[in-house]
Amino acid sequence: MATIQINNLSKFYGSKEGGAAVSGLNLDIRDNQFVTLLGPSGCGKTTTLRLIAGYITPDAGTIRVGDRVVSSADGVAPPDRRGMGMVFQNYAVWPHKTVFENVVFGLRLRKVPAEAARRKVLDMLAMVNLAGLEDRLPSELSGGQQQRVALARSLVVEPGILLLDEPLSNLDAKLREKMRTELKQLQRRTGITFVYVTHDQAEALALSDQIAVMHGGELQQYGSPDDVYRRPANKIVADFMGIVNFLPGTVEAGPNGLAVAVDGVAVPAPVHGTLAAGQPVDLAVRPESVRLAVGEAGTGRLAATVTDMTYLGNLVEYWLQLESGTALRAQTHPLERFSVGDRVNLSIDAADCSVFPRAGAAH
Template sequence: MAGISIAGVSKGYGPQHARMMALQHLDLEIADNQFVTLLGPSGCGKTTTLRLIAGYVTPDTGSIDVGGRQLSSPARVISPEARGMGMVFQNYAVWPHKTVYENVAFGLKLRKLAGVQLRNKVEEALQLVNLGGLEARFPNELSGGQQQRVALARSLVVEPDILLLDEPLSNLDAKLRERMRSELKQLQRRTGITFIYVTHDQAEALALSDQIAVMHGGRLQQYGSPFEVYTQPANRIVADFMGLVNFVPGQIASLEGRQAKVSTEIGQDIAVPVAAGLEEGAAVDIAIRPENITLAAAADAANRARIRERVFLGNICEYTVALPGGALLRVQTHPLQQFAEGDAVVVSIDPGQCSVFSSEPVAEAKAVA
C-alpha cells in the first residue's frame, strides 16, 4: 500500500471558450492507511476529484501518483481496473438478479478464481461486513444497510489498496446512517485500507475522518484533522461550512504585531490574533461557535442582550439572542441552564475559541460537480 499524491490537478467541462472548471489546481497528499473525506457543498469538485483518482476522468493539468507510480496525467490515464482500487457508489449498484454470494464473487470470477479459494474469500468478505449467513438472499430481501454492506464486501473481496466511496450513506435513514458510520470506521481500521470518502455532510466527515479536505468552488480550502478544520478554520468559507457559526461584526481597535483587540456590540473587547493584511480600524467578523458562547442573567436590563427564542433539544438548549445593536446570535447551553424568552442576559465570548476574518464578502468561483 502507498500514499496518494495529487499535484496541480485541474479539470473543466465544456468548450474551451466557455469552460466550466470543476477543479482548479488541486494539490493534496494522502497518507497510507488513512480515512480521508472530501467534503463540500454540491458543485465544489469533490466527486470530480474522486473520479479522477479512480481513473474515470482525464485531468486537464497535473498528475496523480500512487506509491510513486503515475496513474493519471493529461497524456495518459491508467484504466480503473488496473489501479488496485475499489469503488462503492451512492446507489450501491448491486445486481438484483444475483444472490449476495454471486454479487460478492463477481470480481473474483473476473480474475479467474474458482473453487475453495473463491468461496473462502467471499465468506471472509461477508464476515468482515457482518453478512455471514445471508449468502443465498437476493438484494430485494435485504435492508438498505445490508445492501450497502454487500456493495462494500464486493469492493473489499478483491483486496484493493484504496477504497473510494461516493456518498454511500446518503440513501439511508438517520439511525441506520449513524450505525453504518461506526461500521465503516471500524472496517477501515480492521483492513488497513486507505478510504477516500465523498460527502456533503459535516457531521459524517467529523465522525469518520482522520483528515478532511474541505472544498469549495473547485478549490481546496483546507486540509487537516476534524479538530483542526472545526476549531481553526483557514478562512471564512471553512468556518461557515463546518457546522453552526456566528459572525459577530467588529472593528480592530488596536493592533500590536498580529495581536488585535476587536471591539464588538457584545460590549466585550476581544483579544485575538488576526491575519496579515488587516490593519487598525479595519471592519472584521469574529467567527464563534454557538457552544463557545456563555450566557448569564443580567443584574440590570438596560442596554442588555435579550433572549429572542428558546428551543429545547434534549441534550442542549439553543437560544437566539438579540444583541443591543440588533445582531442575532445562536447560543447553545447545557439544558439545565434555563432562560425564558425576553430575559436580559450578559453574553461572553472565549477569545481562545474565536477566528477573525475580514468582513468583505468572499467572491465565489463557479464550478460543477
C-alpha cells in the first residue's frame, strides 16, 4: 500500500546546534490521498519531500512506505529503488531527449517490451493533453507543456506515490489555475498518493485532502483545508493561511461561558479550556468575517473609522481603526460602499474566529 509514515524525522544542516531543516516531524499519509506540505521558504517542506524521495539521509527518525522502512539515520534505500515518481519545480525535462524519449525512459528501465511501452506512452501523453507532440524537443514546448511532460514521465511508470515540488510555481497565473484543476482530476482518477509541496496557501486549499503546515522545520498543524483555515492551531498557521487581524483582547466570563472582550465589547469566540478569565489574548479575525454597517455602535458592535480603502474588483478592502487605535482589515462585497472617514460599526462572525494567548503578556 502506498502509505507513508514519518516518525520523529529530523535533518540538521551544518552542526547539530546550527539549524534543523526538519525537526521531530511526525506525519501519517494515507493511501490515495492528496497531501500538501505548506509553508514559507525555508520551512523544511522541500527537505521533507527530498527525505521522502531518498535524496537525503535523515539524522534521526524513520520513514516507512507501506510496512517497509525506507529511510532511517542508519541508511536509506536510494531513490532509484523506491519506485516513487517526482515532478520537479523546474520540470527537469531532459533537453536532449524528445517528448517520447523522456516519457518512455522509465518504461525502458523496467524492461517493458517496446510495443507495449509505446502504447503506454501515447496513452499517457493523450491523458495529459500532449497527443501528437511526442517527437518534439522540450525547447519547442511551452512551460505548461513541459510541465505535462514531466507529469507524464512520472505517471507512466504507475508509481504508488508521486512527489511534486512546487510544480506550478513557474507557470503564469492562468495556466497555474488550469493545471491545478488537471492535477486534482489526475490524482482522483489514478488513485496515486500525491505529496505536494507549495508555499501558496490558495493552491494548498484548493488541491489537498490534508494540509501539513510547516514553519521553522516543525509541523504546525496537520488537517483538512477547512481545519487549517478556520481552526488554525496557532498564530503562525492563522497568519500563514491568509490575511488575518489579531485584535488584542481579554478573556472574560459572560452569560454563555467564556468570551473575548475587545474594546469593551464581548465577542463570543470559541475560547478553549486552557485559557482563564482575565488572561490577555489575541483574537484572530479574517477580513471576510467582519461586517460593516453605517452609524454609531449599538450593543455588541464595535465602533470604527474607515481610514483607507482599496478596490480589488470582486472585493473591496477597508482599513479600519477601532476606538482603542487598533488597525483592522475588512473585506466586503463591492455593493456595500463606505468612504474614507466614515464612522461605521462592526460585527464579527465569532464562530470563525480563533483565540490565542498573547505572546509575552503576563498571566
